[in-house]
Amino acid sequence: MNHYDRKPGSAAGGADESPMLPRWTRRLGMRLALLVALVLAAVIGVLALLAAEEFSSDAAGERELQAKALAQNIAAVTADDLLAENYASVEGVLVRSVSFPGVTGVWVSDRRGKVAAHVVRRGDEPPEVRLEPADLALPAEPRPMTVIDGGRLYAWHPITAGTLLGWARVEYSLEKIASIRRHIWAESLAAGLLAILASTALLLVFTRRPMRAIRRAADFAETLDARRGEQIPLERGSAEIEMLTRALNLASARLSAQEAAEAARARLAAILEATTDFVATADAEGRVLYYNAAARGMLGIGGDEDIRALRIPDTHPAWANDLVLGEGIPTAIREGVWGGETALLSRDGREIPVSQVIIAHKAPDGSVAFLSTIARDVTERKNLETQFRQAQKMEAVGRLAGGVAHDFNNMLTVINGYAEMLLGRMKPADPSRSEIAAIREAGERAASLTQQLLAFSRRQVVAPQVLSLNEIVSRTDKMLRRLIGEDVDLVTILAPALGPVRVDPGQMEQVIMNLAVNARDAMPDGGKLTIETADVEIAESYAREHAVAVPPGPYVLLAVSDTGCGMDAETLPRVFEPFFTTKGQGKGTGLGLSTVYGIVKQNAGYVWVYSEPGRGTTFKIYFPLAAETVEPLSGDDALRGETGGNETILLVEDDSAVRAFSIRVLRDRGYAVLEAKDGDEALAICDEYEGPIHLMITDVIMPGMSGRELAEHLARVCPNVKVLYVSGYTDNAIVH
Incomplete structure (x- = not known):
C-alpha cells in the first residue's frame, strides 16, 4: 500500500471529522466552492433586491403623483356642483375619473365626511356607482395628502370655494407594481444561479490538484510519529505546497532525535504541575519563562494566560523585591543557591508570605543560563x-x-x-x-x-447564667436609643429560637453598651447601627481564613456593625489594647474595647473585628452554645437593711491605709474590731481572744497565706466564724 494513500482515521480521511456532514462537503476545495457560491448568491440577491426596490420606489412615486393630480382635478371640477348639490354631475365626473389606469375607486364627500358620490371599478369591469350612504374618516387638516394602506394608495384633496366644501379621495391599486417587482426578482435569481454554477465549476477544476497535494501532506503529517525520518515527494507547481512539504520532511528528520528529550521533559513537567509549591523559571535578565499551576493560582494568573511580558519584580511586593534582587539572586549566582522568607504579590493585591529558594543554573562557560525558584506558602504558619x-x-x-x-x-x-x-x-x-x-x-x-482594667485583665468576679442574648439586646434597646442619639438609626436583627449561652448578663449589657458608644463616636454625622444575633457553626476553614483561634463547633453570634469612618490596617491590630484610642483629647479613655475583649474572654467567648476606612466596622462575638436551658434573668433590686451592730469582727488586711479606714468605718457602725495584717497574725488573735468572733473580713490576696487558706485554717479553730472576702481583684482565687 502506498504510504501516501489516504487511510481510515487520517486527518484527510475523516475519522475525526463530523459524521453529521457528507464526505464531499468536508473537503477544502468543495468548501471553497460553496463559499464562493454563497458569496455570489448573497451579492446577486442584494443587487436584485436593490433593483426591485428601486423600481418599486419609482413606480410608487409616479403613482403618488398621478393620484395627487387626479384628486386635485376632481376637487376643482366638482366644487361648483357640490356647492349646488348637483350630485348627478359629480357622479359623471367620478365615472370618467375611475377609467384612468390603476384607479379602483373615487369618492366625493361633504366637509363632515358624508359621501356625496362614490364610484368603483374592479379589473376590466365597467365603473359602478355605489349608492349606499357612508361616512369617511377625514384627514385631521384640510390639505392634500397621500396614504398607503393594504397594498393601495389613497390621495386626498380638499374641495374649496372660498371655504371648505368637502373632500375628494382617489384609490389606486399597487398590485401591478408588486407583480413587476416579483418578476424582476425571478429573472435576477435565475441569472445569479447560472453565474454560481459556472463559477463553482471553474473553482473546482482549478483547485483539484493543489487540494490533492494538501491531503497527501496532511496524511503524512498525521502519521509523522511512525515514519521516523521518511520523506514525502515534492509536489511541483505551488510554492506554498512545496514549502509545506519541505517543512514536514524536516520535522520528520528531527522527530526521532527529539523524542527522548520530549519524554523526559514531559515527566518533569508532570511533576512540577502536580506539586502544590510555587515553581518558576526566569532567564538571566529576569524575564519569566515558566509558572507551574500552583504558581499561577497563587498569583491569580489564568492557566492559558501569556506570561512572557512578566519579570521577577512583578511577582513580589516592594520590600520582598529588595531582598530577592539585592540579596537572593546575587547570592544564588555566587554560591549556587539562596534561601529565605519573602512574599509573593497576587493580582488582587494580597501579599502571600513564602519560604523561598532561588537556584542559579550555569552554562558550560560559567554564565547564568537561567534561574529557578521554589516557594512554599507559609500563611497559615504566620497566622x-x-x-x-x-x-x-x-x-x-x-x-x-x-x-x-x-x-x-x-x-x-x-x-x-x-x-x-x-x-x-x-x-x-x-x-x-x-x-x-x-x-x-x-x-x-x-x-x-x-x-x-479589671474587666480587660479578666479579674472581675462573674456570675454566669444560662440565657438568650436576644433578651439582653431587648433589655438594652431603650437605653441604647437614648445613648446613641436620634441621628443614628438602631436596627436589631434577632434570630428566632436563638440558642442559649452561659455568660454574665450584666457584663453582656456592658459589652453591648461599649460597642454602641464606640459605633456612635465613629458616626459623628449619623448613620446606622445594627445589632444581630444568630446561631452559627464554625468550621476549621473559617478560622484559618479569618486568622482567629476559634475551635470548630456550634456558637451563638452577637454582631455589632456601624456605617462609620472605619479603621485602617495599622489601627485594627491595636483596637483592644488598653488606653489606645484614635479619639481626640478628653473624648475617650481607650478602655471601652479593652473591656469588651476582657469580658468576652472571661465568658469563654471569642471576638473578631473587620473594618474598612469609609465603610464602617463590624464586631463579631462568638459564645459557645450552652447545653442547659435558659434561666430567667434576675432583677436588679437588692435587699437593703440597716447597717451597724455590736458584734465582734476580725479584720485581716495587709494594706495599712485600707485597714485603718475599714476599722474606722466598722467602729463608727458600733462593731468591735480586731485587726491583723496577715493570716498568721489573724490565727494568733483567734487563739488569744477569749470572746466570740462573729465575722472575719479578709483580703483575698495577701503575702504568705491567702484569704481562702486563712479561712480554711480558721474553720478548724473557730468553726462558727463567718467569712467575708474583699479584694481589689480576685484572680479567681475564690471562685475556683
Missing part, C-alpha cells in the same frame, strides 16, 4: 505565630493592668471612703463641701477606670 504573639501581648498587658488596678483600688478605697465620711459630717452650707465632693467624684471616675 498562628501572629495569634500566639497577640495572645502573649494581651496576657502580659492584662497581668500588668490587673496588678495596677489592684493597687489603685486599695488607694481609691481610702480616698473615696474618707471623702464620703467627710461629706456625711458636713452641713450643706459648709464652704469646703464642694471641694470634698470634687475629690469624691474624681475618685469614683478613677474607680470606674480600675473596674474597666
Whole structure:
C-alpha cells in the first residue's frame, strides 16, 4: 500500500471529522466552492433586491403623483356642483375619473365626511356607482395628502370655494407594481444561479490538484510519529505546497532525535504541575519563562494566560523585591543557591508570605543560563505565630493592668471612703463641701477606670447564667436609643429560637453598651447601627481564613456593625489594647474595647473585628452554645437593711491605709474590731481572744497565706466564724 494513500482515521480521511456532514462537503476545495457560491448568491440577491426596490420606489412615486393630480382635478371640477348639490354631475365626473389606469375607486364627500358620490371599478369591469350612504374618516387638516394602506394608495384633496366644501379621495391599486417587482426578482435569481454554477465549476477544476497535494501532506503529517525520518515527494507547481512539504520532511528528520528529550521533559513537567509549591523559571535578565499551576493560582494568573511580558519584580511586593534582587539572586549566582522568607504579590493585591529558594543554573562557560525558584506558602504558619504573639501581648498587658488596678483600688478605697465620711459630717452650707465632693467624684471616675482594667485583665468576679442574648439586646434597646442619639438609626436583627449561652448578663449589657458608644463616636454625622444575633457553626476553614483561634463547633453570634469612618490596617491590630484610642483629647479613655475583649474572654467567648476606612466596622462575638436551658434573668433590686451592730469582727488586711479606714468605718457602725495584717497574725488573735468572733473580713490576696487558706485554717479553730472576702481583684482565687 502506498504510504501516501489516504487511510481510515487520517486527518484527510475523516475519522475525526463530523459524521453529521457528507464526505464531499468536508473537503477544502468543495468548501471553497460553496463559499464562493454563497458569496455570489448573497451579492446577486442584494443587487436584485436593490433593483426591485428601486423600481418599486419609482413606480410608487409616479403613482403618488398621478393620484395627487387626479384628486386635485376632481376637487376643482366638482366644487361648483357640490356647492349646488348637483350630485348627478359629480357622479359623471367620478365615472370618467375611475377609467384612468390603476384607479379602483373615487369618492366625493361633504366637509363632515358624508359621501356625496362614490364610484368603483374592479379589473376590466365597467365603473359602478355605489349608492349606499357612508361616512369617511377625514384627514385631521384640510390639505392634500397621500396614504398607503393594504397594498393601495389613497390621495386626498380638499374641495374649496372660498371655504371648505368637502373632500375628494382617489384609490389606486399597487398590485401591478408588486407583480413587476416579483418578476424582476425571478429573472435576477435565475441569472445569479447560472453565474454560481459556472463559477463553482471553474473553482473546482482549478483547485483539484493543489487540494490533492494538501491531503497527501496532511496524511503524512498525521502519521509523522511512525515514519521516523521518511520523506514525502515534492509536489511541483505551488510554492506554498512545496514549502509545506519541505517543512514536514524536516520535522520528520528531527522527530526521532527529539523524542527522548520530549519524554523526559514531559515527566518533569508532570511533576512540577502536580506539586502544590510555587515553581518558576526566569532567564538571566529576569524575564519569566515558566509558572507551574500552583504558581499561577497563587498569583491569580489564568492557566492559558501569556506570561512572557512578566519579570521577577512583578511577582513580589516592594520590600520582598529588595531582598530577592539585592540579596537572593546575587547570592544564588555566587554560591549556587539562596534561601529565605519573602512574599509573593497576587493580582488582587494580597501579599502571600513564602519560604523561598532561588537556584542559579550555569552554562558550560560559567554564565547564568537561567534561574529557578521554589516557594512554599507559609500563611497559615504566620497566622498562628501572629495569634500566639497577640495572645502573649494581651496576657502580659492584662497581668500588668490587673496588678495596677489592684493597687489603685486599695488607694481609691481610702480616698473615696474618707471623702464620703467627710461629706456625711458636713452641713450643706459648709464652704469646703464642694471641694470634698470634687475629690469624691474624681475618685469614683478613677474607680470606674480600675473596674474597666479589671474587666480587660479578666479579674472581675462573674456570675454566669444560662440565657438568650436576644433578651439582653431587648433589655438594652431603650437605653441604647437614648445613648446613641436620634441621628443614628438602631436596627436589631434577632434570630428566632436563638440558642442559649452561659455568660454574665450584666457584663453582656456592658459589652453591648461599649460597642454602641464606640459605633456612635465613629458616626459623628449619623448613620446606622445594627445589632444581630444568630446561631452559627464554625468550621476549621473559617478560622484559618479569618486568622482567629476559634475551635470548630456550634456558637451563638452577637454582631455589632456601624456605617462609620472605619479603621485602617495599622489601627485594627491595636483596637483592644488598653488606653489606645484614635479619639481626640478628653473624648475617650481607650478602655471601652479593652473591656469588651476582657469580658468576652472571661465568658469563654471569642471576638473578631473587620473594618474598612469609609465603610464602617463590624464586631463579631462568638459564645459557645450552652447545653442547659435558659434561666430567667434576675432583677436588679437588692435587699437593703440597716447597717451597724455590736458584734465582734476580725479584720485581716495587709494594706495599712485600707485597714485603718475599714476599722474606722466598722467602729463608727458600733462593731468591735480586731485587726491583723496577715493570716498568721489573724490565727494568733483567734487563739488569744477569749470572746466570740462573729465575722472575719479578709483580703483575698495577701503575702504568705491567702484569704481562702486563712479561712480554711480558721474553720478548724473557730468553726462558727463567718467569712467575708474583699479584694481589689480576685484572680479567681475564690471562685475556683
